[in-house]
Amino acid sequence: MAPSSAALTEDVSTDVTTRLQELADYYTTRVNEAVAEDRPDLVRALADEYPDAVAALLAEAG
16 A cells, blocks of 8 residues: 555655754764864855755755
């Protein structure tokens, strides 16, 4: 029996939520490393890049 559309929507939503958390974790780690290395230029670059990465992930998820 095929899964219901509600179950599919929940699976997709969970996948997107998981991917967003992984992306946030990745950027958090990178920013923390940049701070530890006293690299405010890299912190700024990562902060500027993050919203675009989130938008790309959401666009890909549809």
